[in-house]
Amino acid sequence: TTAVIETDVLIVGSGPAGASAALFLSTLGVRNTMITKYRWTANTPRAHITNQRTMEIFRDMGIEDQVLADATPHHLMGDTVFCTAIAGEEIGRILTWGNHPARRADYELASPSMPCDIPQTYLEPILVRNATVRGTQTRFSTEYLGHTQDADGVNVRVLDRFAGTEYTIRARYLIGADGARSQVAADIGLPYEGRMDIAGSMNITFKADLSALCGHRPSVLYWVIQPGADIGGIGAGLVRMVRPWNEWLVVWGFDIDQGPPEVTDEDAAGIVRNLVGAPDLDVEITGVSLWGNNEQYATGLQHGRVFCAGDAVHKHPPSNGLGSNTSVQDSYNLAWKIAAVLQGHAGAGLLETYTTERAPVARQIVTRANTSAREFGALFTALGLDTATDAEQMQERLEERKDDTPAGAAKRAAVREAMALKNYEFNAHGVELGQHYDASESAAVVGDGTPRPEPTRDPELYYDPSTHPGARLPHVWVGDSNRRRSTHDLAAYEGFTLLTGVTGEPWAAAAQKAAAELGVAVRPVVIGPGREVTDLYFDWAERCGVAEDGAVLVRPDKHVGWRSHHLVDDPERELLGVLRRILDRT
């Protein structure tokens, strides 16, 4: 009964970080086991906004269609309303998540995949199913208890909660994807900055048919400004669509210094009816849970053979919808590196770039999400609600914005300005797609001597495509007369890809030789007429950032590892040097 079970990678948690890590590793042919504490996946909708970067990753895994089939589509996501109640008065709207016609162009130009809305209750089963079908050993009702590590691996003690028995799993690597209260992170003593539980929030899930109130202004979010809406919580009261238009989730704040409130189903129904603005609403409360807002990120993500990903390393409110997205993206960064080391293609130094690349992202998104929640304050101030002491006064202040007076005009202008600020939460395209791994920090990016290009527009709101080393590969459509493919479709997760043009063809032969020498996959793709794909709309020429005889080396995770502006005398030697550096090969 004390037989030790062996695996190459043990993953703790089946949330977005864990289940996607399992999927990526199985897709790469790495033996892995995923354990999770409960007998099934997430039991509440939780994260839902799924951004383009994540959809591209799902596309790469061949599961984009499955996700879209269960998701609310992009065009129903974004007529986002700010109001005194859903059935009450509108203060204003923002077209969000790229639904403004002007912004939709930015989103469509930037990626082969559009955002969608899929609650975790729908997403996790897709990830777990595909991971398991591809090879993951998935163990439900199995709890991580602790671990020890030595030079060759990690011994993990687990509890089978069904049988009530403990056993040990021996793994080469351990990934702690066990959420914001990560035991794995605590056990390896990950360093953190910031604080947990800075404000109190409650989630109320309910069923009610709101199609008559929402169908004509479809959005995943309806923000409600009411007395108490700026206490705790995520900036204002929120009624969030789970399924259009009969399943919902309310987020409402409470004063965390007063301790956790007791919320009965009747209290919950009262809050729902207030926010909807329908005192007689026929509502079925399906759940109430309390949670603390966090503003905390890890500055190191690894200790020896143990890594943490997802909420374990970035803890923040749902503002900007970055939690699940960033969790998937962490694992996408980590899994190919672990696979490369396990398969003997890379030295262990490559694993250290997980921290150098992802810790800055953790800091960035925690800061962004918390800033977004706070920036609702500007709207309360603009409306004069920050100093209103009761509901009646609040109503008076709201009425003032209708006045034909200089004060009324000033208030209307202030409201417009405060609303514009919310683009940083709901149209932050640069935050979503602009992640860049700096060559001065990451050894898995080789610089080309050029400085990172200065942003041409606000870098949080707008994404600037670039092949500067460390940037995400720009998407353009290439192909032939029969089909078009994204540049992302050319670059498989299973290896490196070298993109070049017709006069750069010697790079292709060099890539093949370098690949053979190092035993790694480096697929050359020549883009041009009569080649594997051609530059259908001449967009690649515009975006590739190098001359036709230059080359762009794309890593498995679709970030540029290196580029050469022109053909060089000995392209094979050049490429070998670069790949050795990226892969920590001596």
Ligand code: FDA
């Ligand atoms: P996640 O928390 O999803 O998963 C952790 C996994 O680890 C689970 O499978 C758990 O069972 C497992 N686990 C934990 N301890 C274990 C142990 N000792 N042994 C074995 N398994 C263990 N975000 C958002 O954008 N909008 C929203 O509305 C919400 N709402 C929301 C509500 C609630 C109640 C929560 C808890 C969270 C949210 N979030 C959210 C945040 C969002 O859910 C979060 O960012 C992602 O789920 C993070 O994914 P992870 O995979 O990192 O952790």
